[in-house]
Amino acid sequence: MTTPFTDCFFDLDGTLTDSAPGILNGVQLALAHFGLRPPRENLTFFIGPPLLESFAVYFPREPEKARTALCIYREYYRERGMLENSVYDGISDLLAALTAAGVRAHLATAKPEPFARTIVEHFGLLPYLAVLAGAELDGPRHDKTDVLRYALGLAALPPGARPLMIGDRHHDVEGAHAVGLPCAGVLYGYGSREELTGAGADYVCDSVEALRCLLLPA
Template structure:
């Protein structure tokens, strides 16, 4: 059972991007396939590559294909060849998500994006779908690998926007990396079940709340 009511009030919401705001699976998996082909690896099962959605790409190429650091970064370069012009917009906003944003914004909540995707790409996506009207700031990793973990992105966002009370901030994401990164920075996290993680993963990582649908996010926060 999802918790239907928050234990405390949150004024600020940090949202993950891939798997929380957008279904980015077509663009990401196409980009991974493109990169792997450069190394003579052909993957035909798209769902097998969903595990690339969320974690830093270098970590995923190393973990799932045994690439060393140099090879992993080369794979990321190939990935970006496809992604930066084509794959970036092979995605869609989850139905009902913008409705949640509107409700939260109208209730006076401050909204931000905290993603492990390179910040320059994340900003383009948010602007492309006209979601920049809701978010005060979009924070992500740097193209050279800086701010490579979710915790570093969250910490950077808190420092950049000069936020004081971490107890008033709620992280919202679909993978364990969102939950663990939030915990590392002293934030609570709401997991979402419609993305690329699952209940077991989120609860094991320590998600305090769980939302089943995009609409449930605002429904739970505003109750």
Template sequence: MSTTAVDLVLFDLDGTLTDSAPGILAGFDHALATVGSPPPGDDVRAHVIGPPMIDTFRSLGLDEDRVERARAAYTEYYDSRGWSENRVYEGIVDVLDALVAAGVPMAVATSKNERFARRILEHFGLADYFRFIAGASDDGSRRSKADVVARALEQVGRPARSTAEGGTASVVMVGDRDHDVFGAGHWGIPVVLVRWGYGFESEHDAASWSVGSAAELTTLLSSLTTDAA
């Protein structure tokens, strides 16, 4: 791993900046009921938050017609009320304030629909912390973590370079699930996983760092971004 000081921090949204589980799971249940699919067990529900929702519907064995109808029902629910069934994790504002004070730019890279991500961050007064908020496209053509990380990098003027091309230097990603690790890792970006989100303990083995509190995250990012400003 490069010892170059980090000069750009990317953040996941769900499970990292905000606790969005109530709205996401309610929308998931609504979507399945709409297409007449029985609710899955807790083992499946535990993995719903993080990956693109359309991929989750496909993993349940729904045919493409029901997948599309479930996606539409989920989007309708989330657009009307699910997005607001949410809260900012304790200490997150302190993390962001510390990076602003250090002169380190930030962006969001989330598999959530980009419009919803921006709405949520604006609602909580967090949007202005970020140079750009990158999320999934309305048509689903951009939805993987690697795709949204690339969009965030491009929008802040940092070319996304894959590991085969040498990776993207001086950037770190903060997330809560292993798909954050693998998506950012596609571009050679190391990842900090937070323990207050929705990831399982085993997922943290793949991360470069793991932190259990916002204060610990602030300390780690301070050490990584020293002399970056």
């Protein structure tokens, strides 16, 4: 079967897994340390972007507090939060089908790479991934553009490759376009259609099944 794409670079949070419970639990704990208790529904912007940037929204002129909040979050996330998580229905089957069709699947996430590896190992997704690329815990590689450049280097795409980025937030679209990749936005994650189309998503899929139809047309 001829497939439209040879390589698929997947975001993690909101694309492969529903990670909101653990992320939001950790964010609430970190903000409560400073006496801040915003409604949980106001914190979904933390899912996807680099967390230090998101904490800076609450501490715009106090970078030390933002860094402390990140440390509190990471301690919780490392101990409990990363596995307060679940794989979206149909994702494991999609990754298996891509492998069977000869399409390479890669992970490209702004989540710190050690956390990302633990998650995909725990949920049995690692065998389907040719490349696992994440952010550094404390280093310059932290946003989606940097992670995708790193992932492309690891993937070493051959001439004639037809790659695609797949994610649920505008950062995925913008990062993909910054490195010359088209991007499919998915609506079953945490971003809206307006967010994804506004960022210039090349495709928009409203379900895992719609994504499968894009990647593996009949």
